[in-house]
Amino acid sequence: MAKADKKEIRRREIVAAAQAVAARDGAEGATLRAIAAEAGMAANAVLYYFGSHADIIAAAVQASSGRFLEKLAEAVDQSMTPTARLAAVISAGTTAGLDDDVSRILYEYWPHMLRDPEQRRIQDELTRAQEGVYREIIDAGTRSGEFAPLLDPAKIARTLVAQEDGLVMDVLAGSAGSEYVLDLMGSLAAALLGLEAETLLDLIAARGVPAAAT
Structure with missing residues (x-):
């Protein structure tokens, strides 16, 4: 042992x-x-x-993926209202990993999923997990009457994850700031869910923006 x-x-x-x-x-x-x-x-x-070297890289990306999902879970308290949980997940999903190397590692290897089945499996699992987090919140908000989704909840969840992924890449590349990205994500989510944008954006702003790793 x-x-x-x-x-x-x-x-x-x-x-x-x-x-x-x-x-x-x-x-x-x-x-x-x-x-x-x-x-x-x-x-x-x-x-x-x-x-093999490929096994090491897969383990590194898997570990980074796991840590990213941990950060999402750490941001959410189940006692929160669905709107507050949505704000927390948008904030965490858009900035999780920017205060360390998690997001950078995931994006470094994202293109590898085009040719590497194991990398594709890891990235697909991460995407499905992110969608699941949003879907759970959307369903809860719909049941409580806080949300009035304009599209199928699964489509909204997928749209938010896709938007989030692209915008975080912009932040890492230095072509967008975290504040801009959070505002855009909050505005999009509010529009898709029938929320007052100001309400959601205020909750997001209250969580602050972590400093990016250098």
Whole structure:
């Protein structure tokens, strides 16, 4: 059992090294040699813990995806009204990972899903989970009478996630600021759900904007 524990600890260290290199040097820079050097290991030693470089990258992206979803969960208190929960998720979904490397890592590897089935599986699972978070809130708000959706709730959830994904990429690229993105996301959600935009935007603004990682 102790041996297994040590192996798992080492695997986590390698994953953390892969995340650090990808965030600093990009997906192309996260080679097996670079990850091994970051972890303070020889490349062949790294492969004792993971079968291949692709396995390491998949584990790093999966870990980043998991942390992103944790941040969404941490932002929401089930005692909140649906409108307040919507504001919390918009705020978290748009800024989660900007105060560390989570979002940057996910976006570094997003194009890889075009050719890599494992990366596609991870990204698809993340998207479905994000949609599920929005869908639950939309359904609750509809039941309570706070929301009057203009489209099928599943379509609204998918639209919000897609918009969020594109806008966060703009923030990471430096072509948009978080405040602008939050305003746009809040305005879109309010329009689709029959909410007063000012009410939702005030709740979003009250949560503040975390500083982006440098």
